[in-house]
Amino acid sequence: MSNHFETAAWHGTLSRIIRADSASEVADALAESVGLVVDHEGTCLLAFHRDAGPEVLHHTLEPAGARHYLDRYLDGPYLLDPLYQLAMQDVKPNLCRFREKQPDRFRSSEYYRQYCERTHLLDEMDFLSDVTSRSTLVLVVGRRKRRFSQAELRRLEVMESTVRAAMQRVWALREDPGKSAAGDRAFHERLTHSFEHFGEDVLTRRERQISQLLLRGHSSKSIARELKIAPGTVMVHKRNLFAKLGISSQYELFSLLIDELGR
Numbered sequence: 001m002s003n004h005f006e007t008a009a010w011h012g013t014l015s016r017i018i019r020a021d022s023a024s025e026v027a028d029a030l031a032e033s034v035g036l037v038v039d040h041e042g043t044c045l046l047a048f049h050r051d052a053g054p055e056v057l058h059h060t061l062e063p064a065g066a067r068h069y070l071d072r073y074l075d076g077p078y079l080l081d082p083l084y085q086l087a088m089q090d091v092k093p094n095l096c097r098f099r100e101k102q103p104d105r106f107r108s109s110e111y112y113r114q115y116c117e118r119t120h121l122l123d124e125m126d127f128l129s130d131v132t133s134r135s136t137l138v139l140v141v142g143r144r145k146r147r148f149s150q151a152e153l154r155r156l157e158v159m160e161s162t163v164r165a166a167m168q169r170v171w172a173l174r175e176d177p178g179k180s181a182a183g184d185r186a187f188h189e190r191l192t193h194s195f196e197h198f199g200e201d202v203l204t205r206r207e208r209q210i211s212q213l214l215l216r217g218h219s220s221k222s223i224a225r226e227l228k229i230a231p232g233t234v235m236v237h238k239r240n241l242f243a244k245l246g247i248s249s250q251y252e253l254f255s256l257l258i259d260e261l262g263r
Contacts, residue, residue: 004036004037004155005037005158005159007036009036010033010036010037013029013030013032013033013036014029014033014162016028016029016032017029017030017033017166017169020169020173021173022173023057023058023169023170023171023173023174023175024058026166026169026170026173027045027057027058027166027170028058029166030043030045030058030139030163030166030167030170031043031058031060033159033162033163033166034139034141034156034159034163037152037155037156037159038141038148038152038155038156039143040141040142040143041121041142041143041144041145042059042060042061042065042142043058043059043060043139043140043141043142044056044058044059044060044061044070044139044140044142045057045058045059045137045138045139045140045167045170046137046138046139046140047131047135047136047137047138047171048083048084048087048088048135048136048137048138049134049135049188050088050134050135051134051185051188051189052184052185052188053074053078053184053187053188053191054073054074054078054084056070056074057137057170057171057174058170068118069115069118069119072115073115075261076191076258076261076262077111077114077115077258079191079192079195079261080109080111080215080216080217081111082098082101082102082103082106082216082217083098083101083126083138083140085216086101086126086128087128087136087138088136092128092130092136093128094127094128094129094160094164095125095126095127095128095156095157095160096125096126096128097123097124097125097126097148097153098123098124098125098126098140099123099124102217103213103216103217103218103219103222104217104218104219104221104222105217105218105219105222106216106217107217108217109215109216109217109250109254110215110250110251110253110254110255111215111216111217111254112217114254119142120144121142121143121144122143122144122145122146122147123142123143123146123147123148124140124141124142124143125140125141125148125153125156126138126139126140126141127139127141127160127163127164127167128164129164129167129168131167131168131171135171137167137168137170137171139163139167141156191261194260194261194263195212195257195260195261196208196212198211198212198256198257198260199211199241199244199245199256202244202245203241203244203245206227206237207237207240207241207244209227210223210227210234210237210238210241211241211253213226213227214238214250214253215250215253215254215257220234220235220238221234
């Protein structure tokens with residue numbers, strides 16, 4: 001493991017991170033330093049905000065991939081993303097494996113099928129760092145061909161403090177910090193309001209809570225644990241909310257939400 005951190009190339013990227021005087025230069029050097037430690041198919045540095053939509057601060061995706069994955073993600077589905085939910089928690093890890101932070105039925109959710117599955121990522125490691133009381137940076141390191149090995153995970157753990165310090169430097173050096181910190185508040189507020197009030201004209205408060213958890217990939221048992229009610233009660237609410245909305249599947253539930261978010 002130590003050989004990866006003793007090369008001239010590795011120390012060269014650290015030097016660039018220290019000497020760089022622009023956010024893009026730091027981010028480029030950071031992405032390169034990660035690539036010297038573990039093979040990956042792309043990195044993406046995101047800023048998640050409690051009161052605004054996410055920002056993409058840097059990525060190494062090809063233009064077509066950025067349009068297909070990032071632009072569609074920023075249009076609203078990020079509200080269903082487990083990573084967004086994790087970043088907004090008061091207590092969060094500094095480094096985690098994305099699949100270990102997903103709800104139990106996330107890979108069966110329509111959000112996963114419509115967005116995550118199309119990235120073709122087999123594994124993903126995420127570095128998280130709070131930069132303000134309302135904003136958290138996340139560096140996504142993705143892999144498509146095979147999962148990260150235990151040795152690779154240990155190397156990522158070794159460089160965690162360096163990565164998070166570089167992420168914070170990108171934030172400090174970004175251009176127009178006032179605009180960056182604000183993001184598109186009006187757009188985010190509209191999306192959040194639409195999501196939180198989805199179905200309120202026909203659904204009870206409890207049914208809305210259950211619909212939100214279903215959309216985020218929770219099973220009936222997981223929802224029962226989250227809401228501290230019996231699984232059977234969840235099933236009754238689920239049948240009732242489906243009947244009230246005139247649907248018979250979670251695909252239809254997801255489609256209704258996307259239609260609502262698009263208004």
